[in-house]
Amino acid sequence: WAEFTHPDDVPPRQELGARMAAGHDSYEEERRYLRPDGSVVWASVHVACVRDEAGEPGYYLAYLQDITERTRMATELAHLALHDTLTGLPNATLLADRLTHALASARRRSAQLGVIFLDVDRFKVINDSYGRVAGDDLLCQVAARLTATIRASDTLARLGGDEFVLVCDDSSGQAAEHTAQRVLAAVRRPYRVGNGEITITVSAGVALADVNATPQGLLRDADDAMHVAKGLGRDRIELFDEALRIAAEQLLSITAALRRALELGEFSVAYQPVIDLTTGAMVSAEALLRWDSPDRGPIGPEQFIPVAEKSGLIIKIGAWVLEQACRQLSRWQRIDPSMTVAVNLSVRQVMAGDIVGQIKGVLTRTQIRPESLYLELTESLFMHGIAHFDTTLADLKDLGVRLSLDDFGTGYSSLSYLSRFPFDAVKIDQAFTRGLGATPHDTALVASIVSMAEARGLTVTAEGVEDQSQLDTLRGMRCDRAQGFYLGRPMPADAITDLLTRSHRWQLAAAPPRAASPPIYEHTPAPAVPTAPAPPPPPYIRAPCTFTRRRPSRDVMRLLRTGE
Numbered sequence: 001w002a003e004f005t006h007p008d009d010v011p012p013r014q015e016l017g018a019r020m021a022a023g024h025d026s027y028e029e030e031r032r033y034l035r036p037d038g039s040v041v042w043a044s045v046h047v048a049c050v051r052d053e054a055g056e057p058g059y060y061l062a063y064l065q066d067i068t069e070r071t072r073m074a075t076e077l078a079h080l081a082l083h084d085t086l087t088g089l090p091n092a093t094l095l096a097d098r099l100t101h102a103l104a105s106a107r108r109r110s111a112q113l114g115v116i117f118l119d120v121d122r123f124k125v126i127n128d129s130y131g132r133v134a135g136d137d138l139l140c141q142v143a144a145r146l147t148a149t150i151r152a153s154d155t156l157a158r159l160g161g162d163e164f165v166l167v168c169d170d171s172s173g174q175a176a177e178h179t180a181q182r183v184l185a186a187v188r189r190p191y192r193v194g195n196g197e198i199t200i201t202v203s204a205g206v207a208l209a210d211v212n213a214t215p216q217g218l219l220r221d222a223d224d225a226m227h228v229a230k231g232l233g234r235d236r237i238e239l240f241d242e243a244l245r246i247a248a249e250q251l252l253s254i255t256a257a258l259r260r261a262l263e264l265g266e267f268s269v270a271y272q273p274v275i276d277l278t279t280g281a282m283v284s285a286e287a288l289l290r291w292d293s294p295d296r297g298p299i300g301p302e303q304f305i306p307v308a309e310k311s312g313l314i315i316k317i318g319a320w321v322l323e324q325a326c327r328q329l330s331r332w333q334r335i336d337p338s339m340t341v342a343v344n345l346s347v348r349q350v351m352a353g354d355i356v357g358q359i360k361g362v363l364t365r366t367q368i369r370p371e372s373l374y375l376e377l378t379e380s381l382f383m384h385g386i387a388h389f390d391t392t393l394a395d396l397k398d399l400g401v402r403l404s405l406d407d408f409g410t411g412y413s414s415l416s417y418l419s420r421f422p423f424d425a426v427k428i429d430q431a432f433t434r435g436l437g438a439t440p441h442d443t444a445l446v447a448s449i450v451s452m453a454e455a456r457g458l459t460v461t462a463e464g465v466e467d468q469s470q471l472d473t474l475r476g477m478r479c480d481r482a483q484g485f486y487l488g489r490p491m492p493a494d495a496i497t498d499l500l501t502r503s504h505r506w507q508l509a510a511a512p513p514r515a516a517s518p519p520i521y522e523h524t525p526a527p528a529v530p531t532a533p534a535p536p537p538p539p540y541i542r543a544p545c546t547f548t549r550r551r552p553s554r555d556v557m558r559l560l561r562t563g564e
C-alpha cells in the first residue's frame with residue numbers, strides 16, 4: 001500500500017493501522033493514491049477488520065471509491081469562492097482571511113506588516129473609451145505585472161473594479177513604500193490593448209500595522225491614503241499617518257457643520273466679473289459660493305464643496321445658489337438688460353434627476369430670460385458614463401439656457417465632449433492662463449483653444465487672468481472674454497450692482513509701466529465718474545491663494561467614506 005499511497009498521506013495511515021491493531025475495528029477516510037503515471041487519485045476508503053472465531057484479526061476488507069472528480073469540483077468551488085474570476089487573484093474574502101492571519105502572526109513575532117491599497121488612475125475613462133473587453137484585458141495584464149513584482153510571501157488581492165491590495169509580510173514602512181514604488185514603476189510601462197498601446201498609472205496608499213491594528217482598520221487607512229494620493233495628482237504613493245488621520249477627522253466635522261449651514265444662513269454668494277475683451281464691459285458674473293462658519297471662519301469652496309458633494313448636501317446648497325444668482329440677475333437686468341450670470345453645477349446636482357425641472361422653476365419664478373443663465377459644468381460629469389447626460393443636457397438646452405464647459409483643457413477628452421454635447425461656451429482653465437506668455441506650450445494651447453472655439457461658434461472665456469501681459473496676450477489671440485483677479489476678485493452682489501450702475505468700462509490696453517499697481521477689484525477706475533472708495537474686502541472673500549488646478553474634490557471626499 002505504501003508504494004502507491006500519496007507520500008503525504010503515508011504517516012496518518014500508519015497511525016490508523018496502529019489504532020486498528022489496538023482494537024478499533026473499522027475506519028473511513030478520504031485519501032490520495034498514485035497511479036503508475038504519478039497522477040493522483042482521490043479515494044473514499046472504508047476499511048473493516050475481519051476477525052476469526054478466536055477474535056484475532058484475520059484480514060482487512062477495504063472498499064475504495066474513486067472520488068477524484070468530486071474532490072476536484074469541490075476544490076474548484078472553494079477556489080472560486082475565494083478568488084476573483086477575472087484575474088485569478090485572491091478576492092476580498094480571502095484577503096480578509098489572509099490579513100487576519102498575517103496580522104496575528106506579525107503580532108506573535110513582533111514583526112511589521114504593511115498594507116498597500118492600489119487603484120488604477122482614471123480607469124473609468126479607459127473602460128469608456130476602449131470598451132469593457134479591453135478594460136478587462138488591461139486589468140489582467142496589470143494583475144500579472146503586480147504578481148511578478150512582489151515577493152512570494154506577499155498576498156496580492158483584487159477587491160473588484162480597478163482596486164488591488166497588497167499585504168506585505170515583515171515589511172517596515174520604508175520597505176512597503178519601496179515595494180509600492182516598484183509597483184508604480186511596473187504599472188507605468190506601456191500595455192498592448194487591441195492593436196494599440198496605452199499607458200496607465202496607479203495611485204497607492206500605504207498603511208502600517210501598529211499594536212491596535214485590525215484588518216478592517218488597516219484596509220481603511222490604506223484606502224484613505226490612496227485617495228489622498230489621487231487628490232494630490234495620481235501616480236503617487238501616500239503613507240497613512242497622523243496628519244492624514246487628522247485631515248480625515250476634520251472632513252467629518254465639516255460635514256456635520258455643513259448640514260446646518262444652510263438653515264443658519266452661513267452661506268453667501270460672491271460674484272466675479274466676466275469682461276468682454278473687445279469692449280471692456282462686464283457681460284457676466286460667475287456666482288461663487290462662500291461659507292463663513294462662526295466656529296471656523298471663512299472656508300473656501302474647494303474645501304467644502306467636495307464634502308457637500310459626497311454627502312449629497314450639494315443638491316440643496318446648489319439649488320439655493322441657483323435661486324440666489326437668478327434673483328440677483330433679475331435685479332441687475334433692470335439696470336443692464338444684457339447682463340448674464342454663470343452658476344456652477346456639480347455632477348451630483350445633474351445626476352439628482354430633476355435638474356431640468358429645477359431650472360425651469362427658477363426661470364419662471366425670477367422671470368429672467370433663459371439665455372442669460374450660463375450653467376458651468378466640468379468634465380468630471382462625463383466620468384460617470386455618458387448616456388444619461390445626453391438627454392439631460394439636451395433638455396437643458398431646450399429650455400434655452402447656455403451650457404459652458406468649465407476648466408477646459410484639464411480633462412481627458414475635452415474636445416470629444418465638446419463635439420458630442422451641446423455646449424455654448426468654454427472656460428479655459430486658469431492653469432493655462434497662468435502660463436500665458438511664460439511657457440510656450442501653454443501659450444500655444446490657449447491659442448489653439450481660442451481658434452477652435454471660434455471655429456465652432458463657442459464663446460471662450462479665459463479664467464484666472466492675473467496680470468496685464470496675460471490680458472494683452474489674450475486680446476492678441478482674440479479671446480472673447482476674461483475673468484481673473486486682475487480684472488476683479490469675487491465680490492458682493494452690491495459691488496457688481498455698483499459697477500453696472502456706473503456702466504463701468506475696463507481699460508484693457510496696456511497701462512503705462514508706472515501704473516502697474518495691484519488692482520483690488522477694479523482694474524482701472526473710470527476717470528470721468530467719481531468713484532466710490534473701494535470697500536474693504538469682506539471676510540468672505542478669501543485672501544489671494546495659489547489656485548491648484550488638480551483639486552482633490554471627489555477624491556478627498558472619499559476620505560470620509562468609511563467614517564460615514
Ligand code: C2E
Nearest residue numbers: 288289301302321344345346464465466484485486545547
Ligand atoms: P471654478 O468654477 O473654476 O471657479 C473659479 C475659481 O477661481 C474661484 O475660486 C475664483 O475665486 C478663482 N479665481 C478667479 N480668478 C482668479 C485668479 O486670477 N487667480 C486665481 N488664483 N484664482 C482665481 P473659488 O471661488 O474658491 O471656487 C473654487 C471652485 O469651487 C470653483 O472653481 C468651483 O468649481 C467651485 N464652486 C464655487 N462655487 C460653487 C457653487 O456654487 N456650486 C458648485 N457646484 N461649485 C462651486
Ligand code: CA
Nearest residue numbers: 286344376406
Ligand atoms: Ca466655474
Ligand code: CA
Nearest residue numbers: 406407427463
Ligand atoms: Ca473653472
